[in-house]
Amino acid sequence: MAVLTYREALNLALREEMRRDPRVFVIGEEVGLYEGAYKVTQGLLKEFGAQRVVDTPIAESGFTGVGIGAAMVGLRPVVEMMTFNFALVAVDQIVNTAAKIHYMSGGQYRVPLVIRGPGGPAAQLGAQHSQSMESYFYHVPGLKVVRPTTPMDAKGLLKAAIRDDNPVIFIESETLYNVKGEVPEDPEFLIPLGRAIVRREGTDVTLVAYMGMMYRAMEVAEELAPEGISIELVDPRTLRPMDAETIIGSVRKTHRAVVVEAGAGFAGMGSEIASFITERAFDDLDAPVERVTGANAPMPYARNLERLKTPSKEKIAAAVRRVCGTNGG
Amino acid sequence: MAKPVPRESLVPGVDAGLARRLLGEMLLIRRFEEKAAEAYTLGKIGGFLHLYIGEEAVAVGATSVLRPDDFAISAYREHGHCLAKGADPRRMMAELYGRRDGLSKGKGGSMHLFDRSVNFLGGHAIVGSHLPVAAGVGFAIKYQGGDQVVVCYFGDGAVPQGEFHESMNLVALWKLPVVYLCENNRYAMGTSTERALAQTEIWKFGQTYGIPSERVDGMDVLAVREAVGRAVARARAASTPALIEADTYRFRGHSMRDPAGAVYRTREEVEREKQRDPIVLFRARVLAAGLLAEDDVRAIEKDVSDRIDEAVAFADASPEPPAEWLFTDIYTDISTEA
Ligand SMILES: Cc1ncc(C[n+]2csc(CCOP(=O)(O)OP(=O)(O)O)c2C)c(N)n1
Ligand SMILES: [Mg+2]
Numbered sequence: 091m092a093v094l095t096y097r098e099a100l101n102l103a104l105r106e107e108m109r110r111d112p113r114v115f116v117i118g119e120e121v122g123l124y125e126g127a128y129k130v131t132q133g134l135l136k137e138f139g140a141q142r143v144v145d146t147p148i149a150e151s152g153f154t155g156v157g158i159g160a161a162m163v164g165l166r167p168v169v170e171m172m173t174f175n176f177a178l179v180a181v182d183q184i185v186n187t188a189a190k191i192h193y194m195s196g197g198q199y200r201v202p203l204v205i206r207g208p209g210g211p212a213a214q215l216g217a218q219h220s221q222s223m224e225s226y227f228y229h230v231p232g233l234k235v236v237r238p239t240t241p242m243d244a245k246g247l248l249k250a251a252i253r254d255d256n257p258v259i260f261i262e263s264e265t266l267y268n269v270k271g272e273v274p275e276d277p278e279f280l281i282p283l284g285r286a287i288v289r290r291e292g293t294d295v296t297l298v299a300y301m302g303m304m305y306r307a308m309e310v311a312e313e314l315a316p317e318g319i320s321i322e323l324v325d326p327r328t329l330r331p332m333d334a335e336t337i338i339g340s341v342r343k344t345h346r347a348v349v350v351e352a353g354a355g356f357a358g359m360g361s362e363i364a365s366f367i368t369e370r371a372f373d374d375l376d377a378p379v380e381r382v383t384g385a386n387a388p389m390p391y392a393r394n395l396e397r398l399k400t401p402s403k404e405k406i407a408a409a410v411r412r413v414c415g416t417n418g419g
Numbered sequence: 420m421a422k423p424v425p426r427e428s429l430v431p432g433v434d435a436g437l438a439r440r441l442l443g444e445m446l447l448i449r450r451f452e453e454k455a456a457e458a459y460t461l462g463k464i465g466g467f468l469h470l471y472i473g474e475e476a477v478a479v480g481a482t483s484v485l486r487p488d489d490f491a492i493s494a495y496r497e498h499g500h501c502l503a504k505g506a507d508p509r510r511m512m513a514e515l516y517g518r519r520d521g522l523s524k525g526k527g528g529s530m531h532l533f534d535r536s537v538n539f540l541g542g543h544a545i546v547g548s549h550l551p552v553a554a555g556v557g558f559a560i561k562y563q564g565g566d567q568v569v570v571c572y573f574g575d576g577a578v579p580q581g582e583f584h585e586s587m588n589l590v591a592l593w594k595l596p597v598v599y600l601c602e603n604n605r606y607a608m609g610t611s612t613e614r615a616l617a618q619t620e621i622w623k624f625g626q627t628y629g630i631p632s633e634r635v636d637g638m639d640v641l642a643v644r645e646a647v648g649r650a651v652a653r654a655r656a657a658s659t660p661a662l663i664e665a666d667t668y669r670f671r672g673h674s675m676r677d678p679a680g681a682v683y684r685t686r687e688e689v690e691r692e693k694q695r696d697p698i699v700l701f702r703a704r705v706l707a708a709g710l711l712a713e714d715d716v717r718a719i720e721k722d723v724s725d726r727i728d729e730a731v732a733f734a735d736a737s738p739e740p741p742a743e744w745l746f747t748d749i750y751t752d753i754s755t756e757a
Contacts, residue, residue, distance in 0.1 A: 159555020
């Protein structure tokens with residue numbers, strides 16, 4: 091194991107896959123000469139040349155379509171969105187074309203395409219540059235959606251996404267790029283898409299979270315342990331297809347669940363997870379499933395308001411206490 | 420007595436075999452579309468059905484200069500392009516019927532024909548969306564060091580869309596072997612080019628991007644063949660993109676839901692354009708040139724109508740897709756609800 095930052099882990103995954111498979115190439119704004127707006131593609135131009143590290147003009151719809159066409163006839167493109175906010179410019183290509191080609195062609199054509207870049211709450215970037223974008227994509231049959239929380243997951247999941255024959259939306263986080271963690275050096279280390287991970291075992295309540303919210307949930311788990319609340323942390327890692335089995339399995343053990351998500355709560359991931367827990371494990375529940383979600387508001391700029399937009403540790407802890415019946419009630 | 424026209428000048432460079440092929444393919448498309456319209460009226464085909472009648476010379480002229488390993492991609496008025504590329508009319512008709520033996524197992528429909536066996540990449544119904552995809556196919560050809568080309572058909576309605584301009588810029592910037600072939604039939608549904616475009620001479624947009632561009636009579640199968648032939652030769656040899664504007668006309672309405680197409684254009688205009696019928700014109704030319712005799716033409720017509728009857732019978736006999744297929748082909752590796 092090496093200790094790498096999340097950014098380095100992604101960079102390594104790209105390098106390894108590009109070395110392994112000449113069909114893999116990277117395309118997007120500033121990925122080459124500038125070495126990536128967030129430096130995820132640093133050094134790739136030097137190692138692989140301009141044919142495989144393709145700088146594009148600002149034309150998200152255009153270069154996403156280029157990725158789709160190239161994927162249909164045998165290449166394995168990795169399209170970088172400078173940030174996922176800009177993917178909305180390409181949402182027609184992603185939803186109407188990438189996700190539909192395999193189905194509309196009755197299985198004749200495949201679109202082995204990864205679209206990756208940062209998304210989610212960032213630091214004081216305001217309403218257009220600081221949003222949780224996964225909900226725009228996980229609704230769509232035909233897309234796989236990945237949100238890697240740790241450097242190890244970043245590497246293993248990105249490599250699996252590149253080897254996957256389906257379009258994969260891979261959303262990283264600006265706030266996690268400098269997080270360090272252990273990463274296997276084995277170039278065959280892959281984390282299969284569609285598998286959740288139990289990050290911490292516990293007996294009293296299942297806390298489901300990913301990305302920045304998982305780190306917050308970890309702190310809550312540590313802080314509540316002395317109170318005698320044992321939290322089990324489950325990270326779905328892939329939002330579609332969702333590993334409901336692992337989440338349900340955990341809930342059957344703990345009998346309580348809290349789902350945390352950074353994005354606006356209305357019709358969010360928390361709603362989906364809460365509903366399948368309720369549908370499939372109702373009899374196992376000792377308390378209603380709670381959601382702790384981002385406020386149903388755009389991301390404000392002001393620091394104090396920004397803090398109110400995403401779930402705080404206090405809110406998560408309060409929800410855990412409520413479902414455990416230990417909030418004085 | 421009229422002076423006999425020198426035969427060569429009527430159909431330069433065309434022999435009887437090519438004449439038979441071009442006429443046969445245009446007729447095949449025409450009959451396919453007429454039968455599809457009939458089937459639609461009988462309720463056997465649902466949804467939107469956009470007929471290619473009147474525009475056959477574009478698909479047939481263009482495809483006649485392609486190799487089987489070249490690619491074609493189109494919008495939703497694509498029956499003609501798909502047939503010309505070599506797809507089996509029986510499986511196409513079955514697709515229109517929504518049956519299990521359709522090209523896409525009945526899951527695509529009229530607007531989403533795909534046939535990988537002949538490198539036909541669809542069938543795309545979001546106006547403008549397949550232009551960048553075509554650029555990507557060109558990118559892959561160049562990346563892999565191949566010498567194929569991709570022909571991308573689209574309507575005048577895609578020109579005001581951003582993706583047209585993004586695609587022109589990208590293929591010019593990266594020198595990709597893509598021939599953009601605009602079928603300017605003068606209308607996008609009910610909107611004439613005059614009401615949609617600040618520049619109605621569509622080929623001129625290519626000049627802005629430094630792409631070799633030209634306008635061609637889209638009712639003349641040989642003129643289309645020549646223009647596309649030039650563009651394909653450049654694309655194959657030097658990976659040069661092209662923009663060709665084919666001046667054409669749809670004889671029917673926008674779709675079967677606009678059968679007459681009469682609100683936004685005059686009857687006189689439609690009748691006048693029908694005088695340019697590409698099949699009538701080409702038949703007259705090859706007969707006058709003595710390349711084919713009346714009997715040959717009748718034999719071609721008979722063969723075409725037999726093939727289309729067979730296609731209809733095949734579609735009629737094909738069962739509906741089984742219920743499990745709702746969930747197959749969403750992902751390559753998951754065949755249940757995910
Ligand atoms: C992005 C988008 N907007 C609107 C439509 C609805 N629509 C379908 S066909 C069409 C007209 C397109 O005309 P044109 O590109 O000239 O093709 P033609 O029908 O003449 O072959 C419109 C507006 C659509 N399918 N996609
Ligand atoms: Mg038109």
